Amino acid sequence: MVKKLFKSSSEESSAASPKVYQRSEHGISRAQVSDNALKVLYRLKKSGYQAYLVGGCVRDLLLGREPKDFDVVTNARPEQIKEVFRNCRLIGRRFRLAHIHFGREIIEVATFRGASTEENDVQRVLENGRLLRDNLYGTIDEDVWRRDFSVNALYYNIENFSLVDYVGGMEDHKNSTLRLIGDPEARYREDPVRMLRAVRFATKLGFTIHPDCEAPIKRLAELLPAIPPARLYDETLKLFLSGHAIQTFEQLRHYQLFGMLFPDTEKSLTVQHDGFPLTFLAKALENTDKRLQEGKPVTPYFLFAALLWEPVRVAAEAKVAEGATDVAAIQEAAQEVIVRQVKRIAFPRRIGMPMREVWILQSRFNKRSGIRPFRLLANPRFRAAYDFLVLRAETGEADPSLAEWWTRFQEVEEVEQKRMTRGLVRKPRTRRRKKRAAGQADSSSS
Numbered sequence: 234m235v236k237k238l239f240k241s242s243s244e245e246s247s248a249a250s251p252k253v254y255q256r257s258e259h260g261i262s263r264a265q266v267s268d269n270a271l272k273v274l275y276r277l278k279k280s281g282y283q284a285y286l287v288g289g290c291v292r293d294l295l296l297g298r299e300p301k302d303f304d305v306v307t308n309a310r311p312e313q314i315k316e317v318f319r320n321c322r323l324i325g326r327r328f329r330l331a332h333i334h335f336g337r338e339i340i341e342v343a344t345f346r347g348a349s350t351e352e353n354d355v356q357r358v359l360e361n362g363r364l365l366r367d368n369l370y371g372t373i374d375e376d377v378w379r380r381d382f383s384v385n386a387l388y389y390n391i392e393n394f395s396l397v398d399y400v401g402g403m404e405d406h407k408n409s410t411l412r413l414i415g416d417p418e419a420r421y422r423e424d425p426v427r428m429l430r431a432v433r434f435a436t437k438l439g440f441t442i443h444p445d446c447e448a449p450i451k452r453l454a455e456l457l458p459a460i461p462p463a464r465l466y467d468e469t470l471k472l473f474l475s476g477h478a479i480q481t482f483e484q485l486r487h488y489q490l491f492g493m494l495f496p497d498t499e500k501s502l503t504v505q506h507d508g509f510p511l512t513f514l515a516k517a518l519e520n521t522d523k524r525l526q527e528g529k530p531v532t533p534y535f536l537f538a539a540l541l542w543e544p545v546r547v548a549a550e551a552k553v554a555e556g557a558t559d560v561a562a563i564q565e566a567a568q569e570v571i572v573r574q575v576k577r578i579a580f581p582r583r584i585g586m587p588m589r590e591v592w593i594l595q596s597r598f599n600k601r602s603g604i605r606p607f608r609l610l611a612n613p614r615f616r617a618a619y620d621f622l623v624l625r626a627e628t629g630e631a632d633p634s635l636a637e638w639w640t641r642f643q644e645v646e647e648v649e650q651k652r653m654t655r656g657l658v659r660k661p662r663t664r665r666r667k668k669r670a671a672g673q674a675d676s677s678s679s
């Protein structure tokens with residue numbers, strides 16, 4: 234079904250007389266803006282184009298926060314942008330964007346998007362209300378209506394450093410309110426990812442989702458599985474790796490969105506024993522937040538390993554009960570859970586492989602005699618797997634003395650390590666050991 238959801242451009246223009254906040258009426262100063270973003274803005278202006286900062290950067294600057302990145306919007310077409318900047322690459326199929334490269338910093342420059350009219354309706358296709366194709370260029374007063382939340386739709390004009398507000402974004406910003414532009418239900422239907430964005434921004438900014446925008450979420454959450462799994466992967470990383478993972482998780486569950494992203498995990502959360510697995514997952518997310526706060530790296534595979542552990546663990550347990558070995562059970566369970574999960578969230582192989590390894594290594598921690606612990610210690614994934622074990626032990630799922638054993642095993646000298654493995658290194662099996670043994674024999678005989 235193809236149907237039109239947008240107002241015609243004439244309707245929009247007449248509705249749109251912006252409130253303009255002059256430089257003295259808002260708190261954004263150029264000193265807060267990245268030099269490269271300023272260069273892009275000035276260069277566009279000098280070339281005769283309009284140029285604005287827009288979106289998350291303006292919203293964050295108003296809060297005195299350092300923006301993650303700077304998005305620029307202009308009336309120049311992509312090809313015209315390319316003419317202005319040598320360091321420019323055009324990207325995107327659904328909508329052409331320009332990336333201006335300055336070493337590691339990229340400034341994204343978009344052309345104003347247009348509004349739909351009777352004639353160009355073919356250009357913007359909606360299927361069951363969802364936006365599939367969208368490639369019209371327009372003017373600022375058309376562009377604004379396509380943005381999600383009013384606080385994301387403020388334009389900082391490089392011409393005179395004013396803030397242009399068509400949608401009451403400043404007012405909402407002052408009231409710490411997240412409000413969708415237009416009819417909330419239609420906007421969620423058009424792009425269900427906006428429900429995730431609502432939760433993400435509310436949590437990150439400490440804003441409240443406006444009641445009108447909050448109300449339809451639970452009902453519309455079921456639209457999320459229609460989103461391409463690769464996009465949901467990107468979105469999930471943003472949700473859980475922005476330093477507010479634990480709160481985000483709670484909010485996603487509250488709005489019944491979490492189960493749409495991780496159905497197996499949601500199911501396992503409803504069968505809780507003594508607060509586990511909720512405690513395990515909560516602890517894992519808390520750790521993620523803490524690491525980010527301390528400036529330490531966080532890896533997506535560890536996060537996904539934690540998010541999916543409970544369904545894997547339960548399935549593996551059932552297989553062991555049916556007679557499978559520990560390792561085989563985890564391997565099979567991992568495979569099953571991953572196959573189901575990637576239908577929702579398509580994580581790449583570089584995530585799937587190490588995630589699986591972290592799980593499988595859990596079953597090897599029990600083997601503490603002979604050469605095995607030494608081999609495990611040398612495994613490139615040992616550290617992540619050990620951290621995972623500690624987390625399991627802390628939340629009562631694994632034996633704390635097992636985790637303590639491994640902590641100690643890493644700390645002590647080799648002699649002590651050998652004693653810990655109960656001196657069961659009887660027959661040297663590896664070549665190196667044979668050689669070493671041979672060397673010792675030589676020296677003792679000389």
Ligand code: ATP
Nearest residue numbers: 287288289290301304379380381385386424426427
């Ligand atoms: P942050 O970068 O801090 O995560 P952001 O608001 O900048 O937040 P982006 O994904 O970078 O988010 O998008 C930039 C801007 O593009 C948004 O502020 C919004 O105006 C618009 N936008 C992005 N995604 C959507 C969407 N799904 N629907 C409507 N507008 C969107």
Ligand code: MG
Nearest residue numbers: 288289290302
């Ligand atoms: Mg952004």
